[in-house]
Amino acid sequence: MTISDRLDAPFALARMREGEGVVLALVAGDRIRSLAGEVDELNAFLAEPDWRRLAALADAPGDWSPLADAVLTAPVVPRQVLQTGANYREHVIELVVAGLTQDPTRDPDEARAFAARMMDDRAANGEPYFFIGLPACVVGDDVPLRLPASSDVHDWELELAVVIGREAFRVDREHALEHVAGYTIVNDITTRDLVFRKDMKEIGTDWYRAKNSPGFLPTGPFLVPAQFVDPADARVRLELNGETMQDASTSDLLFDVAALISAASQTHPLLPGDLLLTGSPAGNGQHWGRFLQDGDVMHGTIEGLGTQVVRCIGEDRR
Template sequence: MTTTSQGLTAPYALARFRIGDEVRPGLVAGDRIRPLGEAELGPGGLNGFLAAPDWGRLAALATSVPGSVEGWMPLAEVTLTAPVEPRQVLQTGANYRQHVIELVAAGLTQNSDRTPDEAREFAARMMDDRKANGEPYFFIGLPACVVGDDVPLVLPAYSEVHDWELELAVVIGREAFRVSRDEARDHIAGYTIVNDITTRDLVFRKDMKEIGTDWYRSKNAPGFLPAGPFLVPAPFIDGADLNVRLELNGEVMQDASTSDLLFDIPALVSGASQTMPLLPGDILLTGSPAGNGQHWKRFLRDGDVMTGTIQGLGTQVVRCVAEQATG
């Protein structure tokens, strides 16, 4: 098993890359990539393949000595973009146990007579009860916000509190509708990385607090879901214990494990599928651990570089630029 310059350790993975003005699906093996067409993926393209993936077919291609067979190119010489083409984006909130405990405990310490230790113990009991008896919290994002890290993240000028949230994303394979937890893994094609960008001062409505959260305005500006660079097949990834790490300009901001998820991946896929069918190629974000900008009181600025790595899935590098004034 080789490692690419972008941190991929699986024997092969899927990607999408630019050839001129065209974006093509590709197969990555080691430090090489080759385009995939109808002969390899079938007439349904990438999402059609994910609906009924023939990983053996791609494995045979990946072991055909990349570099010595026509069609393979150096990975370093192509521009990768988002490896997925979702029709739906499902997002999970408040799903890292320790992160939520810290948030709840901070609020309790400020608004009650509890000591910090008492507040954490109370919050931990709340989270354990939620895990045992509660349900995942979902909201939806716009597929149009999904981009690759080849696209700079433009920070909208209407706010100065744009935040990062690195997340493991499940890529749906076979359509999932009202599936059980035991059936859920049969509907997972693979995994990728997504950074769920959030404008913090737009999360809660100020004009009518009773309405609550406004996920549309706070999370759906152009490019607010940088994804990839790879789609790693599910057989190569154990999503139950992966390191999730984000660096901002080289400084570690998030560093946690998916073992801290309140609701695990089968529970999330099952829960999300109860309302609407999850379609091949859709992505389901699993939540983000502690260490976002709100915690550090430091938000994204022009020139910032975010380096997000999830164990086994590679590394994405997102460059931030300020929105240019118009008029």
């Protein structure tokens, strides 16, 4: 049994490969069963979820199989993927301090205090920073992460991801969490040397090229119902080849889940099954000066959501 072969929550949804296709499944502990005939379509279920019925199935006898024997793929089929940038307070403070202290006349403690005031003001008066990803990049950890040969600076960003339930359009913060079906894990892979345009710096960031290579959104393995997750204080930890690179709590988010949903929904409806990524904490490859390589293995764990395992394969250079 690997680290991802057991679920700590009472039950969760997953999608598993069965023959040439993929079926929706129910996970309970170290067991899994198909939901064929019970749930017809994932996003329709998430729009009006009947968690009580699934809870009853989780406790009932049936055609259960060992979870360790199942091949899981991404547990969601989003129509839209929204990503959030610069949303962990301590992470952004570190980035600001790194830039400010390039001036040798500036005291590091003064720089940190200045950056902290900036972040507190942003949390109180600012707005979240969103960009969009391609749903086609969402894959399960059954698919190895193929690193494009065009760059040597592919980076990791482990994130808590919100799975939308009932459609959310122009909702306020007070009611935003009513539109959450559950949560999952996403590793938002980024090619760092493509983030900023070199041919026309005035354009700014190029998230399309930097974040949307095939398989750049490893997702899952589980979709855990919202009732079993505390998004306000969940530990987020990424290990690269057994070494901890990211280790933080969602309590450090500048904009919490309710604020993100409310802000994102003001522009366009969030649809059942959509993914809303909440941002990544400090400790990515850019921080360590170490990027993803052929043969690397990442274990991404978020409290209550299990662990995803991502294996990296270098693309042949031709």
